[in-house]
Amino acid sequence: xxxxxxxxxxxxxxxxxxxxxxxxxxxxxxxxxxxxxxxxxxxxxxxxxxxxxxxxxxxxxxxxxxxxxxxxxxxxxxxxxxxxxxxxxxxxxxxxxxxxxxxxxxxxxxxxxxxxxxxxxxxxxxxxxxxxxxxxxxxxxxxxxxxxxxxxxxxxxxxxxxxxxxxxxxxxxxxxxxxxxxxxxxxxxxxxxxxxxxxxxxxxxxxx
Amino acid sequence: xxxxxxxxxxxxxxxxxxxxxxxxxxxxxxxxxxxxxxxxxxxxxxxxxxxxxxxxxxxxxxxxxxxxxxxxxxxxxxxxxxxxxxxxxxxxxxxxxxxxxxxxxxxxxxxxxxxxxxxxxxxxxxxxxxxxxxxxxxxxxxxxxxxxxxxxxxxxxxxxxxxxxxxxxxxxxxxxxxxxxxxxxxxxxxxxxxxxxxxxxxxxxxxxxxxxxxxxxxxxxxxxxxxxxxxxxxxxxxxxxxxxxxxxxxxxxxxxxxxxxxxxxxxxxxxxxxxxxxxxxxxxxxxxxxxxxxxxxxx
Numbered sequence: 091x092x093x094x095x096x097x098x099x100x101x102x103x104x105x106x107x108x109x110x111x112x113x114x115x116x117x118x119x120x121x122x123x124x125x126x127x128x129x130x131x132x133x134x135x136x137x138x139x140x141x142x143x144x145x146x147x148x149x150x151x152x153x154x155x156x157x158x159x160x161x162x163x164x165x166x167x168x169x170x171x172x173x174x175x176x177x178x179x180x181x182x183x184x185x186x187x188x189x190x191x192x193x194x195x196x197x198x199x200x201x202x203x204x205x206x207x208x209x210x211x212x213x214x215x216x217x218x219x220x221x222x223x224x225x226x227x228x229x230x231x232x233x234x235x236x237x238x239x240x241x242x243x244x245x246x247x248x249x250x251x252x253x254x255x256x257x258x259x260x261x262x263x264x265x266x267x268x269x270x271x272x273x274x275x276x277x278x279x280x281x282x283x284x285x286x287x288x289x290x291x292x293x294x295x296x297x298x
Numbered sequence: 299x300x301x302x303x304x305x306x307x308x309x310x311x312x313x314x315x316x317x318x319x320x321x322x323x324x325x326x327x328x329x330x331x332x333x334x335x336x337x338x339x340x341x342x343x344x345x346x347x348x349x350x351x352x353x354x355x356x357x358x359x360x361x362x363x364x365x366x367x368x369x370x371x372x373x374x375x376x377x378x379x380x381x382x383x384x385x386x387x388x389x390x391x392x393x394x395x396x397x398x399x400x401x402x403x404x405x406x407x408x409x410x411x412x413x414x415x416x417x418x419x420x421x422x423x424x425x426x427x428x429x430x431x432x433x434x435x436x437x438x439x440x441x442x443x444x445x446x447x448x449x450x451x452x453x454x455x456x457x458x459x460x461x462x463x464x465x466x467x468x469x470x471x472x473x474x475x476x477x478x479x480x481x482x483x484x485x486x487x488x489x490x491x492x493x494x495x496x497x498x499x500x501x502x503x504x505x506x507x508x509x510x511x512x513x514x515x516x517x518x519x520x521x522x523x524x525x526x527x528x529x530x531x532x533x534x535x536x537x538x539x540x541x542x543x544x545x546x547x548x549x550x551x552x553x554x555x556x557x558x559x560x561x562x563x564x565x566x567x568x569x570x571x572x573x574x575x576x577x578x579x580x581x582x583x584x585x586x587x588x589x590x591x592x593x594x595x596x597x
Contacts, residue, residue, distance in 0.1 A: 118345060158366050158405045170403060171366035176449050176482055199449060200482030200541060221346045221540050222449060222484045223573035224353035225366040244416030245406045259345050261542060272481070275543055279477045279535050286531035287473050293527055294465035296520055 100256065104149035105194040107214025113262055115271040119218065120258035121195060124150035127157060127250040129175055131243050133183035136190060144239035145251045147193045153220075154180055154198030156246025157229070169232040169252065171225035174199035177206075177217065185209045201263055201272025211268035218260035231257045299585075305386050307585055312394035312441070314597040315589075316371060317402040319577035320363040320445055323354060324591040326512040327574045330549045334486055338544050346539040350572065365573045367447030368404040371395050371426035374444070374509055378436025382583055387439070388428050395426050429502070437583040442509045445575040450487070453479035456497040456504070456566035465524065468493060468565045469531075475567050476532050481541030484571035486549045488512070489532065492566040493521075493555040500566035507552035508570045509578070511591075516553050525551045539572070549574070 091102040092109040101109060103123030113119060126145045135141045157172035177198030180187070184202060187193070188209035196206070196215060199222040206217055220228060237251035263271045299307065323331070335347035357364035373391050377384050398404055399420040408422035409415065453475050459467045472491055480487060492503030515522040528551040538544020549572070558564065570576070578591045589595050 116342070118342070156366065156405065158363060158368070158403055160403060171363045171405075173366045175367070176452060178482060199484070219540060219542070221349045223365045223571060224349050226356040226360060226362050226364055227349055227353045229362070229366075230356060230360075244409075244418060246416070259349060261342065261346075261540075271542070275541070276477065276481075278543075279481065279537065282535045283473050283477050283531075286534045287470055290469045290473075290524075290527045290531045291466040294469060294524055297461060297464045 110214055110216050110266045115262050115265045115269040117262045118259045120256045121151055121254055125153050125252050125254045127155045128152040129154050129247055130179055131247050132249055133180050133187055137183040137186045143191055145249050147191050149194050151195035152193050159245055167235040169229045169235055172228045173225035174220045174222050176200050177202050181205055188213050188215050207264055207268040207270055210264045210266055214266050216262055217264040219263050220260055231255055305390055308383055309390045309394050311597045313397035315577055315579055316398040316443055319443055319575050320368050320402055321357050325593055330512055334546050342542055343538050343544040363402055369445040369447050370407050372444040373428045374442035375428055376431040376433055376440040378433045378438045380437035381439040391428055392421050395421050439581045441579050443577045450483040450569050450571035453483050454568050456501040459563040459565055461563055471565050472567050481537050483569050485537045485541050485547050486572050488549045488570035488574050489551045490568040491553045494564045495558045495562055496564045500564035503554035504566040504568040507554040509576060510552050512550050521553045521555055525553050
């Protein structure tokens with residue numbers, strides 16, 4: 091579901107492809123509901139090993155993140171610090187991952203590329219950036235850790251299934267049309283870089 | 299204090315210091331972040347900087363690591379030959395990391411290579427990493443403690459250029475990293491550049507450069523001018539906070555250098571993210587300490 095509240099665009103799980111239709115690269119959204127941390131080895135297990143993800147993420151969100159967790163009593167856990175990790179590491183797996191799991195919102199850090207663009211366009215999903223390094227803000231937006239699977243992967247890589255409340259700000263980097271904010275920016279950044287290199291090189295001919 | 303008590307005392311101090319630097323940014327970084335937050339004006343940049351500032355307040359208030367990736371700890375030790383615990387230092391730093399990992403808590407970030415399992419203690423073979431500088435006839439010990447996450451470790455790159463490529467080649471090498479991996483490494487960045495002979499000499503310098511306080515300059519005039527040129531050049535790319543576009547890209551550029559072989563220019567780049575968690579502490583022989591990076595801390 092998509093709603094506006096106090097000027098904020100809020101997505102609540104379950105999320106449909108229709109809900110994401112009017113969300114565009116560069117928009118800021120917030121998330122309510124189901125979000126599961128899911129990163130390197132979990133992607134590899136699903137895509138390369140053909141194992142089923144032990145948490146259902148259909149119409150929900152995954153978070154490329156490895157948190158700091160404090161164990162509580164009765165197999166419960168507290169989210170101490172959690173923030174996004176570099177999404178690009180999951181790029182090679184993301185098309186198959188979205189196809190197999192039906193996930194709608196992928197949250198991480200930095201951009202992703204063609205595989206993810208294709209997945210977002212074909213299956214109706216978005217990739218968003220949570221401003222990284224803000225792990226306490228993110229942790230306080232996690233209401234509860236409801237489940238922990240694949241614990242054999244250790245604290246950073248376990249699938250921590252969370253219930254979140256107004257989780258964000260999430261900056262949309264790839265939308266359902268496959269528009270990719272980072273790739274668009276990269277073209278501009280590279281043009282500016284070439285110009286800057288040229289300028290600097292006028293002043294550094296120290297070997298004569 | 300007997301030796302055993304001294305070891306315990308220093309272990310506790312270092313464990314507390316490690317915990318602290320994971321929660322509170324150094325004074326110079328805080329100041330720079332606030333300065334850049336003021337200077338950026340796009341709504342997206344503003345939202346990101348506001349989140350960053352809110353995060354630092356919450357981290358201190360709730361006593362939690364401000365970023366979940368608390369890194370594989372690195373210690374740059376400048377130790378006097380007469381410092382009483384010189385022989386115990388490396389082992390006690392490892393113990394301090396274990397202690398901090400449970401107390402802070404820190405993330406378990408040591409995966410044994412080849413056997414590929416997480417040790418669950420945040421230490422392992424060769425981690426934390428301790429780099430040594432020995433100072434003759436001194437009884438003091440200076441320790442730079444550094445916590446770099448995977449994100450800002452990833453852009454690290456070193457290579458050996460032919461002298462024909464010159465400092466123009468060095469420039470291109472550094473600038474290319476900024477637009478390939480740099481933008482994902484949590485800008486605004488602190489960029490460390492090493493210029494020397496080979497990959498390892500340049501790489502060590504490029505990391506050491508990140509320990510310098512913001513606003514400091516290389517003592518060589520040309521190197522200092524190149525720091526400024528690179529800083530302006532990278533800012534002109536306009537990576538903005540989180541690499542999502544803005545008016546600035548970096549908190550600073552630091553170059554460290556040595557002499558080189560006539561046939562080679564070793565160059566390396568290392569970046570620190572906006573959450574640049576480094577601390578500097580100096581112990582005298584009685585373990586009285588001075589912290590230069592963070593004001594108002596008692597361990």
